[in-house]
Amino acid sequence: MIKLDNVSLVFQGGSVALSNVTTNISEGEFVYLIGHSGSGKSSLLKLLYKEYSATKGDIEVVDMDVTSLPKWKIPLLRRKLGIVTQEPQLLEDRTTFENISFALEVLGFEEKEIDVKTSTLIDLVGLNESMYKFPSQLSGGEQTRACIARALASNPLVLLCDEPTGNLDPDLSIQIISLLEKINRAGTTVLMATHDSSIVNRRKKRVLQLKDGKLLSDVDQGRYV
Amino acid sequence: MKKLNYVFKNTFINMRRNPLLVIATMLAVLVSSFLVFTTLSARAIVENNTSRWQNGVHVVIFLDDRVTSTAHKQLQDTLESYPEVRMVEYFTKSEASDEFKILFKDQPELLQEVDFDILPTSLRINLNDPADYQLIIERMDGNPAVKEIRASGEAIERLLSLTNTLVLSATIFAGLIAFAAFILIINTLRLTAYAKKKEIKIMRTIGASSTYIRLPFIFEAVFESLIGTSFAVGLGWGFIQYSKTSFIAESIFDIAISDSYLINLTLILLLSTVIFGFFASFVGIRKALND
Ligand SMILES: Nc1ncnc2c1ncn2[C@@H]1O[C@H](COP(=O)(O)OP(=O)(O)O)[C@@H](O)[C@H]1O
Ligand SMILES: [Mg+2]
Numbered sequence: 001m002i003k004l005d006n007v008s009l010v011f012q013g014g015s016v017a018l019s020n021v022t023t024n025i026s027e028g029e030f031v032y033l034i035g036h037s038g039s040g041k042s043s044l045l046k047l048l049y050k051e052y053s054a055t056k057g058d059i060e061v062v063d064m065d066v067t068s069l070p071k072w073k074i075p076l077l078r079r080k081l082g083i084v085t086q087e088p089q090l091l092e093d094r095t096t097f098e099n100i101s102f103a104l105e106v107l108g109f110e111e112k113e114i115d116v117k118t119s120t121l122i123d124l125v126g127l128n129e130s131m132y133k134f135p136s137q138l139s140g141g142e143q144t145r146a147c148i149a150r151a152l153a154s155n156p157l158v159l160l161c162d163e164p165t166g167n168l169d170p171d172l173s174i175q176i177i178s179l180l181e182k183i184n185r186a187g188t189t190v191l192m193a194t195h196d197s198s199i200v201n202r203r204k205k206r207v208l209q210l211k212d213g214k215l216l217s218d219v220d221q222g223r224y225v
Numbered sequence: 226m227k228k229l230n231y232v233f234k235n236t237f238i239n240m241r242r243n244p245l246l247v248i249a250t251m252l253a254v255l256v257s258s259f260l261v262f263t264t265l266s267a268r269a270i271v272e273n274n275t276s277r278w279q280n281g282v283h284v285v286i287f288l289d290d291r292v293t294s295t296a297h298k299q300l301q302d303t304l305e306s307y308p309e310v311r312m313v314e315y316f317t318k319s320e321a322s323d324e325f326k327i328l329f330k331d332q333p334e335l336l337q338e339v340d341f342d343i344l345p346t347s348l349r350i351n352l353n354d355p356a357d358y359q360l361i362i363e364r365m366d367g368n369p370a371v372k373e374i375r376a377s378g379e380a381i382e383r384l385l386s387l388t389n390t391l392v393l394s395a396t397i398f399a400g401l402i403a404f405a406a407f408i409l410i411i412n413t414l415r416l417t418a419y420a421k422k423k424e425i426k427i428m429r430t431i432g433a434s435s436t437y438i439r440l441p442f443i444f445e446a447v448f449e450s451l452i453g454t455s456f457a458v459g460l461g462w463g464f465i466q467y468s469k470t471s472f473i474a475e476s477i478f479d480i481a482i483s484d485s486y487l488i489n490l491t492l493i494l495l496l497s498t499v500i501f502g503f504f505a506s507f508v509g510i511r512k513a514l515n516d
Contacts, residue, residue: 049430072434072435074432075429075433075434075435076432077432078431078432079432081432083430083431085430089423089427089430091424091427102427105231106231106428106432107431107432107433150431153431154431154432
């Protein structure tokens with residue numbers, strides 16, 4: 001589902017975000033990407049949806065050759081991915097419901113379908129109570145849920161989440177993780193970046209550890225130390 | 226279809242964001258198109274009128290009847306050999322009196338008094354470019370067969386050059402105002418793009434195509450321009466209709482302009498406006514969306 005072959009990313013100023021990362025994620029997996037702040041987690045995710053282009057190496061995502069993907073095909077790639085960015089990107093002047101239906105509208109769904117699908121998504125992430133609230137009236141956890149719901153609008157094959165538990169206390173974090181695991185059980189491949197080792201250690205999933213842009217370890221079902 | 230709906234909706238949402246800029250853009254396009262429309266119409270009217278007045282004749286050479294008709298014929302051949310000359314017509318005495326009778330048919334007293342024999346034979350010259358009449362006068366000067374030369378072109382030539390100056394200066398002004406409209410559009414789109422930065426970023430992340438993101442911007446530019454030109458054309462038509470009944474039409478000018486000319490002018494203006502809108506939006510988007 002996701003293949004990285006000897007991928008490096010060097011920014012224009014010369015700062016190295018990733019160096020020689022090689023890994024493989026299969027369909028249906030749930031993988032944590034862990035590392036300290038600045039270790040290259042966000043950069044790696046951005047390479048996968050071609051927000052950044054690799055300086056070196058080959059990337060393949062959902063059977064698309066990302067490395068040589070022409071600009072006009074980037075939307076096609078992104079429609080197969082669900083993307084939750086590090087900063088919750090919600091439109092302040094729209095309710096939770098409208099923020100999610102907006103994505104469906106952009107994706108070209110029919111009006112009738114949009115309402116039904118939006119309700120289903122809201123139900124899935126447990127935001128029924130807050131669906132007519134504006135982002136400023138939502139807690140951090142609720143905002144993240146709204147972003148996850150929106151990311152699922154296109155029925156993605158892969159869900160990429162960048163620190164969805166970033167600013168949440170442990171209880172709320174676990175709720176988000178449970179939600180992502182539920183989504184994963186329904187068949188979506190999940191790749192989640194986090195710097196929080198306590199979460200990762202409890203869930204016993206595959207863990208990719210980044211340090212200074214290098215892939216330090218790749219441990220399945222084990223504990224990350 | 227669903228998508229077009231979104232595009233239209235957003236075009237209007239965007240336009241509501243900067244109503245003053247939108248109005249300024251429409252006004253600038255209106256003034257610019259109005260200038261183009263009216264001056265081109267005015268020139269067409271002047272051209273129609275001048276060609277009528279002259280009946281295609283630019284220079285008349287009255288011949289001296291004391292020289293032989295062979296000399297007249299020779300002169301005609303010489304004139305016909307000039308590259309500036311399109312056509313030379315030999316106008317006999319009797320033709321001249323016939324014409325005179327038609328021209329003054331409303332004044333029977335005058336016709337009774339006139340001795341038609343004094344009406345001279347003439348050569349009526351049609352030039353490729355009416356402005357060249359001076360050349361003919363110079364060449365014919367001192368020719369024994371020539372009694373008198375009259376260029377009916379002088380006043381008309383002045384009128385034509387006045388219209389040309391008018392058209393030229395109006396075109397320059399129209400161009401300047403169109404440029405202002407262009408800048409206004411670019412700035413409006415930029416402001417919109419800035420206000421919608423987050424929305425656009427989200428759309429990109431979701432997987433909206435860049436055409437889809439751009440369309441509301443393109444529509445906005447084209448729509449604003451079209452509104453401006455439509456009003457301009459409407460005003461222009463109204464102006465011409467009004468002129469037809471005004472004192473100008475009765476005293477100086479025949480407001481003769483064909484509907485097909487006006488329709489073509491309208492269509493060309495509208496088409497140019499669409500192209501203008503497209504072009505402005507492309508430049509505007511390039512600057513605003515930097516993709
Ligand atoms: N757009 C950018 N331009 C220059 N340097 C960047 C950019 N994005 C990230 N970096 C650098 O790349 C490194 C990895 O950053 P990032 O991928 O954001 O790490 P993480 O998400 O793990 O905190 C950091 O040193 C950061 O300063
Ligand atoms: Mg990050």
